[in-house]
Every structure is written in structure tokens, then in C-alpha cells.
Amino acid sequence: MTIELGIALDLSGADGDPAVLADLARRAESAGLDLVVIDDSGRQPQPGLDPWTTAVWLAGRTTHIPIAVAPATNATDPPETGQPYPSVVAKAHQSLDVLAGSRLVAAQAGWTLASPDAGIDQIRRLAEAGAPVVVPVRSAAEIARLAALVAGDGRGTGRSAAVRARRRAGIDYDGVPTSLADVAVEPGDPAYRGVTSTYLRGGAPGLVLRPRTPAEVADALAFARRHRQLPLGIRSGGHGVSGRSTNDGGLVIDVGALNGIEVLDTERRLVRIGPGATWKQVAAELDRYGWALGSGDYGGVGVGGLATAGGIGLLSRRHGLTIDRLRAVELVLADGSQVRASKADNPDLFWAVRGAGANFGVATAFEFEVSEVGQVGWAQLVLVSTDLEKSLRRYGELASGAPRDTTVFLVTGRPRQGQSVLQLYAIVDQQDPDVIVERLTPFTELGSLVQQQVVLTPYKEVMALAADVGPDGHHGMGEPVSRSAFLPALTDDFARDTTRLLRSGLVHFFELRAMGGAITDTPADETAFAHRAPAFQVTAMGTDQGRLDAAWDGLAGHFDGLYLSFDTDLRPQRLHDAFPPRVLARLRTLKRRYDPGNLFRDNFNIDPQTTEEQTR
Structure with a gap:
């Protein structure tokens, strides 16, 4: 059984001495404990010591142990006032994440409070609930006692209480496919800030899955099918304005690792490109051969989104849209099957992907016939x-x-x-x-x-x-x-x-x-x-x-x-x-075939169950 053990520090009375608080927090960290909770125990805290400010200060005095603030029970403000400036509070939390890492434990996630003299049997029993066990302490000796109690006992080896406290409702975090578990990103993980926002849009997804192969994309979609109640974003470069490659509380499948660029045939100028590559990277690679592929007007855009929408760029009047150079695409469909679409293979799907691809699957590779372009x-x-x-x-x-x-x-x-x-x-x-x-x-x-x-x-x-x-x-x-x-x-x-x-x-x-x-x-x-x-x-x-x-x-x-x-x-x-009427009608027919459950619905959704009249 995994045991996470922490300490509770009371801000009232003598324990409110800042030097004592810092010393106890550092000792808990050195002893390998898992959490420090700031608690005023419902009484008037030491003058000048605000629990939240103290938590931030202790984060600066320690290096990695998570810090939490217990919910106040002696608030003097009328309860109906709530939080007058939620944006300020949110910004303060974000700032602490940047300065100290993801170490702030959300109070609402909770922990189990043990008695000050709790023994190992009580700690084990309380740990069965799956939450950290917190024991009030007042001295270094009490911290040493706790460390000795759990020495050699089962300790947490997975995500910390600080990370688990930020998990969003409705997501089976423990059910993440084994193939993706080592690179999945949860709120509170160190990599989370790097995969949440897009070029223009903020976001707070509940889980980001980062497949590295088409098979792992299929695993990610299987997980998404079990969470149909949640928004689902597909992310390549994270640049798009309208594309929902992030969300609030939902799932994101980030295909950034599928970023290979390979020349298949030099005579035909045929290249294979992964959706996670950026057009900046593509242009640099193709230039070695005196080639180019029209790609919008900004090199930081990911291949996946643009190559399934159209691609109106600075070379379009000479060489056509990006999709006009597409010769084949490899996709993972909503049911997890892997298919190839081209004029010869699944031509109807190939037609749909060139302009409405976000509705039909996750592209894992594109084959383009590129152009000869000098300076x-x-x-x-x-x-x-x-x-x-x-x-x-x-x-x-x-x-x-x-x-x-x-x-x-x-x-x-x-x-x-x-x-x-x-x-x-x-x-x-x-x-x-x-x-x-x-x-x-x-x-x-x-x-x-x-x-x-x-x-x-x-x-x-x-x-x-x-x-x-x-x-x-x-x-x-x-x-x-x-x-x-x-x-x-x-x-x-x-x-x-x-x-x-x-x-x-x-x-x-x-x-x-x-x-x-x-x-x-x-x-x-x-x-x-x-x-x-x-x-x-x-x-x-x-x-x-x-x-x-x-x-x-x-x-x-x-x-x-x-x-x-x-x-x-x-x-x-x-x-x-x-989409003009005939195009939309054809797309809706294909949607019923390839995604009848409407898994891909968060980017200009072509609902297979909706009639044209219902959307007018």
C-alpha cells in the first residue's frame, strides 16, 4: 500500500514563529515526507501571518515538498462575498507554479488529518482512502518520529499529492493506457505549462496524451472514447486560431512527437511529413534539395492543422494550396483503425481530409509532392x-x-x-x-x-x-x-x-x-x-x-x-x-461512415445525426 505522509503546521501561538515554521518545513522535506499543510486550526493566527502568504514564503524556503493551505474556518468576511477577485487569485497560483514548480496543493482535493500521536497502524488505516495523511507537529523530534514510523514502509512512487490535487473530475487518470502513461501530462506536472496554451488561446486541459506512434494514437483515441463527455482537442503545433487544440478540463491528444520529415522519392519530389513538424522545420529540410512546399505565412504553424484545412499561403498563387500538393495521408480513425487515404486508397476519405480533416481522424503522416523553388x-x-x-x-x-x-x-x-x-x-x-x-x-x-x-x-x-x-x-x-x-x-x-x-x-x-x-x-x-x-x-x-x-x-x-x-x-x-450544400451533404454522409459516434466534434463539427435544416 502506498503511504503519503505530511505534517500540519499551526500558525497560531508559538508555532507561528516564522523561523520555527521554516525549520520544520525544511526538516520534513529532508526526512522525505510528502506534504506541508499550513493550518490556523480555526483560531486567530499570529499577527501578520496570512496562511496563503506563509505558504508562498515556505515554498521559497524549501525546494520540492508540496505546500498546502487548509480551508479557513474562522473567516470574518460574510460567506456570501466569496472571492472578490478570482482572476487575481488565479494569477497568484500561476505565479507560484512558475516560481516554485507545481507544489501548491489545492485545498479542495483534501488530505486526511491524523491525531498528533498517530502510530503506524492509524496512519496505514487512514492511507487506505488514497489521500495523504497529515499529522500535526510542533517540533523536530516529532518529524523524526514520523519519518521513522514509515521508514521501509510503502511510500509513494507516482505523482505527488500536489499533482493529484489538481486532477479534474470525470477523468480516469489511473486508466491511462500503459503505452502513454510515461509521457501523459496532468495539471501540476512540470511539463503542463508547455502543452496547455496555444499561440493565441489559453487553456487548462484535464489531461494531455502525447502519442509517439500511430499505435499510441489509437490507444489515446480508445481512452477518449471512454470519456465522450469531455471536450477533445487534437494538437500538432498549437498555433491555430479557431482549432480547439486546447480546452478547459477535457482531453488533448498532442501529436507533436510525430514530427519526422523524410524524402521518399527525389525524382518525384515526394516527401513524408509528420503532423507535429512545423513549417519552419519542413522548409529548412526541403531547402537542401532546392524544394519548397507552400504553407501559410508563418513558420511556427504545425503541419497537421494546416494540411487538413487548406493552406492559403505566400506561394499559393504560384503553386496552389498546401492540400493541392497532398498525395496521401495516413490516419487513425475514431474506432482506432489505421488507414491510408489517397486517390487510389479510400478516395472518398482523401477527398474529405483535404478541407475537413479535423472531423474524420488524427493524421499521423502526410505525403506531399513538393515544388522546385529557388530563391x-x-x-x-x-x-x-x-x-x-x-x-x-x-x-x-x-x-x-x-x-x-x-x-x-x-x-x-x-x-x-x-x-x-x-x-x-x-x-x-x-x-x-x-x-x-x-x-x-x-x-x-x-x-x-x-x-x-x-x-x-x-x-x-x-x-x-x-x-x-x-x-x-x-x-x-x-x-x-x-x-x-x-x-x-x-x-x-x-x-x-x-x-x-x-x-x-x-x-x-x-x-x-x-x-x-x-x-x-x-x-x-x-x-x-x-x-x-x-x-x-x-x-x-x-x-x-x-x-x-x-x-x-x-x-x-x-x-x-x-x-x-x-x-x-x-x-x-x-x-x-x-462548406457549400452539396459538399456538406457529402461530408455528413462520410461522417456517418467514419465517425458515427461523433468523437471528433470540437472543430467545426459535422454532426452525423444532424440534418442540414437543423443547422441553418
């Missing part, structure tokens, strides 16, 4: 416009009318003092400097050019501008608020209405991504991504989902569909914007 012209231009409406109209003309080798994205925000800052990001897939300058010069008409950087560089260097994500992971906070749409053409009316929206202050980030060119070469019915004709993809980000939704709804007449990677509106009607 490219990479430009970052900053202009100031006093007439945003005019600048938007002119950008629309230039970007949609540019040769296929030129892709220009525009980013702006709220005008300030009558001026708008326009940031242009562009790739010209040419190696002749004169041609690059010729392609870009018309865009300098959009305003007063205040900053420019134009270089001839490998595509890998463009992707390398993304910062590496270290062991601490992303540090996103809160919930991003974003809306997306496809724009058939940038009309005068759209430029006028967009200018009005930006002046309202509801949007702090607004982006236009030029489409067209090679994107239109793939027939609309060849992939579940059916929006091949629009000239632009539009994204707007704000801080209030309801107000942004209302404003965006007012622009609906300009739009034709949306790109699901950038939209956080959870209203069911958005499904009809992402």
Missing part, C-alpha cells in the same frame, strides 16, 4: 495612408491582377488620427531582382512608404522568421475573437464598409490574403475545400465576439463562404459558410 523575392513594406478606402480599392486591383508569381498579403487595423498603417507581406517567386522590383513597385502607390525590406532569399528564411517554441510552449491567454470570409472581389462597396468597420474600433487586426492563380487550377469538387474562385480571404480579429459577429453579419453580402482556420464564431450556421 524568392521576400518583401515587407510599411505604408501610411490618409485614405484607407482608396488604398483598399487599389490593393484589390493590384493584388488580384498581379502575375501568378506574386502574392501579396495586406494587414491593417484601426485608423489613428486619420491615418492607417498598411503592412504588406509579399513573395515574388522569381530570382531576377529587376523582375521582383517591377512586380512590387505598383504596391508602393497605396500610401506613403515609411519602411521597406526586400531581399532575395530562400523560402526557408521566410519561414525561419517564426520564433522557436521552447519547452515552456506557447503563452496564449484567453479566447481569441476572430472572423473569416472569402471575398469574390474587392469592390468599392466592400472598401467603404470595411473602412467604416475599422474606424469603429471593433477590429484591431484585419488581413486580406490574395488568392487566385494556381488555387483556381484545382476543380472545386476535387477536395472538400471548395472555395476556389474567391479573389481574397479576409480575417478580422477583435475583443468582443458578440459585437464582432454583429458587425461581420452586416458585411455578409460581400462574402461567399469562410476559411475555417480563422473563425471563432461557434454558431451552427458557420458550417454552411465553410
Whole structure:
């Protein structure tokens, strides 16, 4: 039997001497005990000694023993007041986690209090409940007595009380598959902070499973099937705006370890890439062969999410979407079976994965036919416009009318003092400097050019501008608020209405991504991504989902569909914007075949049991 044994320190009376408290806590740690509980025993504590502050101070005086604060029983505040500033309390807990590791034990998780003179029989009996046994102590001799009692007895070798105290309800932590147990991450584990947040979104999942093989992905999905009541996120790079690759209290399957990049056939330029690789890593590897694969506009994005949604990037007008270069994908389905999808194998699933992959399985490998790409012209231009409406109209003309080798994205925000800052990001897939300058010069008409950087560089260097994500992971906070749409053409009316929206202050980030060119070469019915004709993809980000939704709804007449990677509106009607009627009907039929239990439901869910009319 496992015994976790700790001590309780009373803040009242002589025991409230800070030096005595620190000495007892250090002695408990040195003796190999498992927990220090700060307790005022319902009486008035030593003046100036707050239990929470004392716990933080003791964490600084020790190195690894968990610290807990017993619930107060003599609170003078009216009970109905509760916690007036929960965000401050949460931030204090987070700060202690950063400064001292995951050592704070949540009081609500509890422990069993023994009598001060408890012997080994009583301790063993109380330990049968599975919680730490805590014995009040007042001296070093009492700590030595406790250590001697359990010397040679069964001691905890698994997660500490501090970690177990943070477990979330409804999760069978003891039932984690053996294949995943050694790398599973619980709240309170040292690695937890690195796998909870995404690039923009905060999160607090109850358990993160980190499979290293397709077989382990199947084990993770078996565990998820036993927890259908919980949210389920699939995480590759952890960058996506709309994808639910984190959650609160649910499960996350992190495929970051499946990050291999392998050349299969140099003549066909066929490569195999794991979902956990980032596009920065992919670009660096492909550059060794003089190749590239279009991949959005940021190298820190994971392969898995983008390669199943679409992939509108800075090479798209020349080489098509990322999914247009996909030749096969290996998946683990909801039932745990491993399948290969291509034009020859499971072609219907291959069709669905290219645009709606999040609904059908966990991708474990992709096979792409990549392009020969030498050095490219990479430009970052900053202009100031006093007439945003005019600048938007002119950008629309230039970007949609540019040769296929030129892709220009525009980013702006709220005008300030009558001026708008326009940031242009562009790739010209040419190696002749004169041609690059010729392609870009018309865009300098959009305003007063205040900053420019134009270089001839490998595509890998463009992707390398993304910062590496270290062991601490992303540090996103809160919930991003974003809306997306496809724009058939940038009309005068759209430029006028967009200018009005930006002046309202509801949007702090607004982006236009030029489409067209090679994107239109793939027939609309060849992939579940059916929006091949629009000239632009539009994204707007704000801080209030309801107000942004209302404003965006007012622009609906300009739009034709949306790109699901950038939209956080959870209203069911958005499904009809992402997928035209015939596409959605086909997807729903396939969903009934491949995921009838709707396990994959947290990212633009295509519910197999819902009719089209019910989601309108």
C-alpha cells in the first residue's frame, strides 16, 4: 500500500514563529515526507501571518515538498462575498507554479488529518482512502518520529499529492493506457505549462496524451472514447486560431512527437511529413534539395492543422494550396483503425481530409509532392495612408491582377488620427531582382512608404522568421475573437464598409490574403475545400465576439463562404459558410461512415445525426 505522509503546521501561538515554521518545513522535506499543510486550526493566527502568504514564503524556503493551505474556518468576511477577485487569485497560483514548480496543493482535493500521536497502524488505516495523511507537529523530534514510523514502509512512487490535487473530475487518470502513461501530462506536472496554451488561446486541459506512434494514437483515441463527455482537442503545433487544440478540463491528444520529415522519392519530389513538424522545420529540410512546399505565412504553424484545412499561403498563387500538393495521408480513425487515404486508397476519405480533416481522424503522416523553388523575392513594406478606402480599392486591383508569381498579403487595423498603417507581406517567386522590383513597385502607390525590406532569399528564411517554441510552449491567454470570409472581389462597396468597420474600433487586426492563380487550377469538387474562385480571404480579429459577429453579419453580402482556420464564431450556421450544400451533404454522409459516434466534434463539427435544416 502506498503511504503519503505530511505534517500540519499551526500558525497560531508559538508555532507561528516564522523561523520555527521554516525549520520544520525544511526538516520534513529532508526526512522525505510528502506534504506541508499550513493550518490556523480555526483560531486567530499570529499577527501578520496570512496562511496563503506563509505558504508562498515556505515554498521559497524549501525546494520540492508540496505546500498546502487548509480551508479557513474562522473567516470574518460574510460567506456570501466569496472571492472578490478570482482572476487575481488565479494569477497568484500561476505565479507560484512558475516560481516554485507545481507544489501548491489545492485545498479542495483534501488530505486526511491524523491525531498528533498517530502510530503506524492509524496512519496505514487512514492511507487506505488514497489521500495523504497529515499529522500535526510542533517540533523536530516529532518529524523524526514520523519519518521513522514509515521508514521501509510503502511510500509513494507516482505523482505527488500536489499533482493529484489538481486532477479534474470525470477523468480516469489511473486508466491511462500503459503505452502513454510515461509521457501523459496532468495539471501540476512540470511539463503542463508547455502543452496547455496555444499561440493565441489559453487553456487548462484535464489531461494531455502525447502519442509517439500511430499505435499510441489509437490507444489515446480508445481512452477518449471512454470519456465522450469531455471536450477533445487534437494538437500538432498549437498555433491555430479557431482549432480547439486546447480546452478547459477535457482531453488533448498532442501529436507533436510525430514530427519526422523524410524524402521518399527525389525524382518525384515526394516527401513524408509528420503532423507535429512545423513549417519552419519542413522548409529548412526541403531547402537542401532546392524544394519548397507552400504553407501559410508563418513558420511556427504545425503541419497537421494546416494540411487538413487548406493552406492559403505566400506561394499559393504560384503553386496552389498546401492540400493541392497532398498525395496521401495516413490516419487513425475514431474506432482506432489505421488507414491510408489517397486517390487510389479510400478516395472518398482523401477527398474529405483535404478541407475537413479535423472531423474524420488524427493524421499521423502526410505525403506531399513538393515544388522546385529557388530563391524568392521576400518583401515587407510599411505604408501610411490618409485614405484607407482608396488604398483598399487599389490593393484589390493590384493584388488580384498581379502575375501568378506574386502574392501579396495586406494587414491593417484601426485608423489613428486619420491615418492607417498598411503592412504588406509579399513573395515574388522569381530570382531576377529587376523582375521582383517591377512586380512590387505598383504596391508602393497605396500610401506613403515609411519602411521597406526586400531581399532575395530562400523560402526557408521566410519561414525561419517564426520564433522557436521552447519547452515552456506557447503563452496564449484567453479566447481569441476572430472572423473569416472569402471575398469574390474587392469592390468599392466592400472598401467603404470595411473602412467604416475599422474606424469603429471593433477590429484591431484585419488581413486580406490574395488568392487566385494556381488555387483556381484545382476543380472545386476535387477536395472538400471548395472555395476556389474567391479573389481574397479576409480575417478580422477583435475583443468582443458578440459585437464582432454583429458587425461581420452586416458585411455578409460581400462574402461567399469562410476559411475555417480563422473563425471563432461557434454558431451552427458557420458550417454552411465553410462548406457549400452539396459538399456538406457529402461530408455528413462520410461522417456517418467514419465517425458515427461523433468523437471528433470540437472543430467545426459535422454532426452525423444532424440534418442540414437543423443547422441553418
